[in-house]
Amino acid sequence: MSEESLFTRIINRDLPADILYEDDQCIVINDISPQAPVHMLVIPRLPIVKLADAKHSDRALMGHLMWVAGEVARMAGVSEAFRLVVNNGEGAGQTVFHLHLHILANKGSKATFSEDNL
Numbered sequence: 001m002s003e004e005s006l007f008t009r010i011i012n013r014d015l016p017a018d019i020l021y022e023d024d025q026c027i028v029i030n031d032i033s034p035q036a037p038v039h040m041l042v043i044p045r046l047p048i049v050k051l052a053d054a055k056h057s058d059r060a061l062m063g064h065l066m067w068v069a070g071e072v073a074r075m076a077g078v079s080e081a082f083r084l085v086v087n088n089g090e091g092a093g094q095t096v097f098h099l100h101l102h103i104l105a106n107k108g109s110k111a112t113f114s115e116d117n118l
């Protein structure tokens, strides 16, 4: 039985997903059940269970996730208007226990994502 999170399995290519961006610290995918026309998830490779579990030593990673969110929003053509949501804990609606940032926006462009144009 695997103890890996769903998102770790996606990161490891054990499960399929629309991978929009990735680097040495995180991955960005389309949400499988979008709640808005643009619904992306920024997921750290490090399987932090929830935001409140992030350690002092994770501060740079937390900042990186925020920076990537802004950059992929720009590449999707939604940098003027998007929401960034983190559900922390079951009581707040978290269903996948591997930290992730939701990027939600009403419309986007068909920009191509790659590390080269971020």
Ligand code: 5GP
Binding pocket: 006, 017, 018, 029, 030, 031, 032, 033, 034, 086, 087, 093, 094, 095, 096, 097
């Ligand atoms: P949470 O409720 O934990 O804040 O968000 C989890 C998100 O993961 C949900 O929006 C859900 O639609 C998305 N999700 C769940 N399973 C999968 C999957 O297998 N692939 C992708 N791309 N997204 C998923």
